[in-house]
Amino acid sequence: MRPREVLAADLFRRASESIEVSSVPLEEIVGAARAERVRRRRRALVGVAVAALVVGVATWLSTRSSSEPDSLGPLEVRRAPNPVDVAWYAGGRLHLDDVTVALPALTDLVELNGGAVYGDHEGTVAFVAADGERRLLGHKDPDTLLVGSTAQAWVAWIEPGEDRRLVAYDVSTGEVVDTRDLPAGDAQLIALDQHRIFYRDSAGAYAWTPGVDSAERLVRGGLVDVESATRVYQEGRRIDMVQAFFSVDFERPGIGALLSPGGTHVLTRRPDGAATRVDAPYRPLLYDARSGDALDTGVGRGERAVDATFGDNLETVYLVAQVADLAGGSDLDGNIDPLLVLRSCSIGGQCHDVAPVQTGTDRPLLAH
Structure with a gap:
């Protein structure tokens, strides 16, 4: 090595020895790595938890859509005032106070809470609120009655x-009140009055209070309606109106x-040849259950009621057809279904035809 190169190497060696180099902070580096690993692990756990939550919510939604009570689809709702103070169905539409709702053919209709509970030919039991929103309540035997x-x-x-x-359901709370097993057979509901459900089968008639295990066997058979403790029994081609509180009863054709709200009046069918068929037009009879007096129905001799009910203000409401229209044939427009009239009558007073009703293929109904 040349002297000049030796001198340069010696100078670099001395310079490097004069520079202080700290030792590598191993503990700090390991600690930082551990902290980063913990952070990564936490992020991974959070991700797993979020994924699990998403899967859980999706699963809940998928099962809820098929099994929860509000799984029915939306309805076509139109704004329209009701000309009478009861819910009714005709021509594929349910008429409430302020709206009409498109629905399939119905078998039962009960007005409740500003809306209505219906049963259809598929056995669906659903509540339609005053604004047209629908909620599934359950399913029933289509051949049995819905009472409310x-x-x-x-x-x-x-x-x-x-x-x-037998299912008792509270529409206000949206909950089943109670259920009762029934023997296989021909059980039919009669009425729901004062927290008691009345029903009958081939063995007799019963009154069941939800929350109580056993049902009371009624001594007398032939019960056809109950309201505010007033009872009506069928006796051949006559009815017996019984007000036990006043110890009075009246037997009439x-x-x-x-029964009307409060149990003061009774609508029935005149006992002629067609009266035994539930779906047949008939001549109505109206009685005062307190006196037994027959009252004017507001349906003339040349007319027949397709359905009848009581309004909120003790009015009678009818779907009325002309006898001539029931004979068959088509009108000038080619319609073969009879045109009905929606009629409202004050009890013992005046009547008003409030709207024409085109029947279509579905049987029209008034809420009972």
């Missing part, structure tokens, strides 16, 4: 299948019965 009580906002029905159950 406006006083307590309850409805009751009989579930289909081999294991038949009639087939079937519908």
Whole structure:
């Protein structure tokens, strides 16, 4: 090595020895790495938890859509005032106070909480609120009646299948009040009054209070309606109106019965040849259950009622057809279905035809 190169190397060596170099902070680096690993682990756990939550919510939504009570689809709702103070159905539309709602053919209709509970030919039991929103309540045997009580906002029905159950449902709370197993057979509901459900089968008639295990066997058979403790019994081609509180009863001609709110008046069918058919037009009869007096119905001799009910203000409401229109044939427009008239009558007073009703293929109904 040349002297000049030796001198340069010696100078670099001395310079490097004069520079202080700190030792590598191993503990700090390891600590930082550990902290970063913890952070990554936490982020991974959060991601897993979020993914699990998303999957759980998706699963809940998928099961809820098929099993929860509000799984029915939306309805076509139109704004339209109701010309009478009861809910009614005709021509594929349910008429409430302020709206009409498109629905399939119905078998039962009960007015509750400003809306209505209906049963259809598929056995669906649903509540349609005053604004047209619909909620599924359950399913019933289409051949059995749906009964309700406006006083307590309850409805009751009989579930289909081999294991038949009587279901009591509170529309206000959206909950089942109670259920009762029924023996296989021909059980039919009669009425719902003062928190008691009345029903009958081939063995007799019963009154069941939800929350109580056993049902009371009624001594007298033939019960056809109950309201505010007033009872109506069928006796051949006559009805017996009984007000037990006043210890009075009146037997009068009639087939079937519908009591007014408060149990003061009774609508029935004149006992002629067609009265035994539920879907046949008929001549109505109206009685005062307190005196037994027959009252003017507001339906003339040349007319027939397709359905009849009581309004909120003790009015009678009818769907009325002309006898001539029921004979068959088509009108000038080619329609073969009779044109009905929606009629409202004050009890013992005047009547008003409030709207024409085109029947179509579906049987028109008034809320009972």
